[in-house]
Amino acid sequence: MDSPxxxxxxxxxxxxxxxxxxxxxxSVLDMQQIFSKHLVNLACSDYISTNVMTIMKDALxxxxxxxxxxxxxxxxxYFTLDGVHMNSKGAxxxxxxxxxxIDLIISNQTIGIQ
Numbered sequence: 001m002d003s004p005x006x007x008x009x010x011x012x013x014x015x016x017x018x019x020x021x022x023x024x025x026x027s028v029l030d031m032q033q034i035f036s037k038h039l040v041n042l043a044c045s046d047y048i049s050t051n052v053m054t055i056m057k058d059a060l061x062x063x064x065x066x067x068x069x070x071x072x073x074x075x076x077x078y079f080t081l082d083g084v085h086m087n088s089k090g091a092x093x094x095x096x097x098x099x100x101x102i103d104l105i106i107s108n109q110t111i112g113i114q
Contacts, residue, residue, distance in 0.1 A: 003046045005083065006032070027101070034097050035079055035090075045076030048083035058082060 009032050020026040049055055058081060062068055065088050072080060072087040079090030086094060 003044075005046075005048055029097055029101055031094060031097065034093065038093065039078060042078060043076075044078070047075040047077055055082065058085075 013028075013030050013032050017028050017030065020028045049058070058071070062071060062081065068081050068087050069089070072078070075082070077083065077087070079087060079093060081087050
């Protein structure tokens, strides 16, 4: 989690949070922080493909969930195919995080209506 790429993402997240905090109706869901909690006790890979052909091959030909998950595992990645695009576990974490936020917003709106 201390790779240069992750450190850049953490800095960008701080900037986004700072900008969003100046608006009352904007919320930020920091997925970096959420993923970090899941990865805290795991040995993480620094895999990020910079080879254009590998990225294109993945984008064009790796479509099935089982194949994506297998490639993720081979690359030592827990939640992504390539350090950016989600595998099934990463997508589940993202969906759960957004679902929780949506539920909270709906709950708060319901309280305000009564």
